[in-house]
Amino acid sequence: MGAARSCAEKPWCLSPHACDRDGQTHLDLVTAIPSHGQCGTFDEEIIEVECPAGAIFPETLQNLRLLDRHFLVFCGTSNLVALRWVLRFGASPSTHDTNSTTGLHVACRSGSCSVVLELLRHRPALDRADVAGWTPLHVAARMSRCSIVVLLLKAGAPAWVRNSHGELPSDMCLDGATHAAFASFQEYLLSGSRGSQAAAAAWNFYWDRPEADDSEAPLPTPFFTPQQPMANLRSQKEAVVVGTRIFNAQPGYGIAFIRAAGLVHDYPRSSSKFLYQEGIDRQAVGYFLGQTFSMCETLRLAFFSRCEFWGTGVISALVEARVGFDWPDDLQQISRITYAIAINWWTCHEEGQPSGAQVPVGLDEVQGVDLKTDIGTAEALQHLMLSVLCLHHHLYERRYDMDFDAWKSLQQSTVSTSDAIPDELLYKIWCIVRKSPIAQLSVPGLTGERSVSLEGKLGIEQMPTPAQAQTQTPQVPWLAGFPSLQGWLNISTPGLDGDVKGRLWASVCLGLLFFSLSPSAAAPEAFVCLSGVFPSWEGEVILLEKWRSFDGKSETASPMDSFVTGALLKPDGSWKECSFWRVELGLMQADDPKLWLNWLGSMDKTRSWV
The missing domain is CATH 2.30.29.30 (Pleckstrin-homology domain (PH domain)/Phosphotyrosine-binding domain (PTB))
Incomplete structure (x- = not known):
């Protein structure tokens, strides 16, 4: 690119x-x-597209509808729940960017088998090539996604299509397992029903996969290097007002100013404390926390570390986290924010009950350690939190009903049932959300176009x-x-x-x-x-x-x-x-x-x- x-x-x-x-x-x-x-601006004159290889870029997505952009982005993640919600909200499963990169191309690059299986349910064109002539099978082979190569071959993906450089998918293998899968598939077809889709579906390939690590992946700890401020205005009330005004107008410049002017100690928790003070625009806080900047990732974790998550459930945790900000009108930004909330919730329950902390009462939902046991991982908790916000939006902003079976189906895995969320946990959440609207879960513009007034908050004057x-x-x-x-x-x-x-x-x-x-x-x-x-x-x-x-x-x-x-x-x-x-x-x-x-x-x- x-x-x-x-x-x-x-x-x-x-x-x-x-x-x-x-x-x-x-x-x-x-x-x-x-x-x-x-x-640092993007120079349109030197763009040379050779092989996107399943990658998407902001400039190749800009002409798509908002939901279609979300669809392609979530195809590149493991968040199957978000992908299903985007499709339910109206995204097209056949959408592609200006490089003709489809959702299946993107999923083959990222390597999520559950997302690939979900996309195959919508019967995509397996021979669809991008601007470089790469089919999804080319991408999977190049990225050494052996499991996905097997899935595509069994689904009938053409193994004999060449890209613009004359290469077959099997020519692009970089690892032995994927190369062996192509060889096994070719041998199987030559020995039986040549090229039939039924024969492809009956073919199986087994290889020695690396043993999975039973231990959980470590929680993220973003790296942050403090800088010596240019001035020391920490004790000046007028400077605090100026910093607040700058942040409310353009949040990124506001954070840069309070750090450079010495209004806060230059570490994430001090900067996040500034965002809780009176006069800060809560909508601007949510908009900035949802961005992809490395500073935003650090601030997100620090911002929600101040919340009292001990003993809360999915809904009560979202209500607790919502105190200091407003949800942005963008599903990708909300996904990043809910991830930070889930990480802080998980860390809180791994460290044990804080001294003086009390288990909250009020909502009839699975809470605290019981929720941690049932949900399994922080990633699964984040997916469920995002799904709760989408359910609330679907019921009260879009005004569509959804029964429990439909809600449950959105949470089910396409790979295995061993990590399935208990029905009781899901049913209690569904009952609470369906009973009446909850102000802290409301995101009115979730499926619409982003507000113009917010769009300028990160722009350059x-x-x-x-x-x-x-x-x-x-x-x-x-x-x-x-x-x-x-x-x-x-x-x-x-x-x-x-x-x-x-x-x-x-x-x-x-x-x-x-x-x-x-x-x-x-x-x-x-x-x-x-x-x-x-x-x-x-x-x-x-x-x-x-x-x-x-x-x-x-x-x-x-x-x-x-x-x-x-x-x-x-x-x-x-x-x-x-x-x-x-x-x-x-x-x-x-x-x-x-x-x-x-x-x-x-x-x-x-x-x-x-």
């Missing part, structure tokens, strides 16, 4: 005078901001046109009501090999110099900490330097480690430190240099002059 050029491949992102903390990556303050340099800029409010929304100085500035970070300039909206407040794309931007793109920074007037520009000059006489040399430091905020909740020898601020003709110098200099009680 195509690739996106990294920042290292883009010359306009390189600047010899600005480097990160470890000195490896050089960034320019202006070109690093997305609308100027387009760092675009640079306004000159006509728009003249009519926009002269104050950024996250600083409304706070004393600040704001205006358009021509930003330059001059270096040895050139001078990169750009026009940004600057705001001075809280001891920070914020940079955004416009005065109406929902969040800042970067900020510079003014502590220890000395501003001076150089005739046409204000010069920001870390080292100071006195009475107009400059020091002979600045310390090698004395840089003006800035934080580049990113929509995934991370931030990047940039260091500069100096920053030049070019004022507009109507601006008063003394006013800007006073604001910039007063932040650290340093001298400034014209």
Whole structure:
């Protein structure tokens, strides 16, 4: 599949005078901001599709209906329950992306036999090839999915179809077991009814599978590396308000800001605590927690570790977890959130009853240790939690009835009955949900299109046109009501090999110099900490330097480690430190240099002059 050029491949992102903390990556303050340099964007001109091999990508799914996108994504997981619900909600089992990759292609790549068996029930076209001529059997053979190769051959998948490179599925085997399966199948057909589907269905192949490990897979522990903040605003109430406003508008930038500005200790539990405070938009919390960013995965586990899950059942655990956020209107995001809830629930019940914890009462459902024994694994618990939310949506938002047998069939495995969930457990859940709606389980937009207002929360603010800029409010929304100085500035970070300039909206407040794309931007793109920074007037520009000059006489040399430091905020909740020898601020003709110098200099009680 195509690739996106990294920042290292883009010359306009390189600047010899600005480097990160470890000195490896050089960034320019202006070109690093997305609308100027387009760092990390997907370059449509260099997309070269050769062999998707069952892989799907956001750009190949974008023209599909929401439910069809969900269908292809869940085909690549082991979440059979979610796949069945998506099909019940109206997804097409024959859908494919722009590379002609079908759900069966995707399932053959991921290797879930239960998902493949479920898809085979819908009688897919087994000879359907993608843009590279690969059938699902090609994908399974290439990925060494011997069990799935056997399933496909028994179902009648053509073994003699060649891809665009002239390769048969058997030519693509990378392991001995899969190669032996093809050889056995060919020998069986040649010795009996040549090529008939009945003969294929009667064929069997056995091989020595690796013995399964009886122990449970370890629960996830995401890796997190803390960063030293650029400032220490932890005790400033105004900074907390600013961080809250930024998060509510664009959650990723908000998380990046509270970390870089020192509003929280830079570890996941402290950041998650910030999301519980008053004033935080619960809808924004749910939307950000459901994203695929690595920061979101870490925050999800930390966020729900604060919940009191001991002794709860499936429904009561969902109600308990729902206190600090609202469900997003996206099934994939909900799946990620319920996974974090299930992991925390499971961890809580493995560690034993906390001191002082009491078993909750109220709902007649299987709870606590009994639920853990009946359900078997944290993954099965997550699947059941997601199914409960889908059942509630089906009954009360879509207003369709569902009897117990239909609900039970959605939870059944296609592979074996040894891990089946007890009927009593399922029946109690079904009765509770069917009795009356539960506000904490409501997800009104689960099967519809995503809200436009939420879609922009992770987007990048675009640079306004000159006509728009003249009519926009002269104050950024996250600083409304706070004393600040704001205006358009021509930003330059001059270096040895050139001078990169750009026009940004600057705001001075809280001891920070914020940079955004416009005065109406929902969040800042970067900020510079003014502590220890000395501003001076150089005739046409204000010069920001870390080292100071006195009475107009400059020091002979600045310390090698004395840089003006800035934080580049990113929509995934991370931030990047940039260091500069100096920053030049070019004022507009109507601006008063003394006013800007006073604001910039007063932040650290340093001298400034014209």
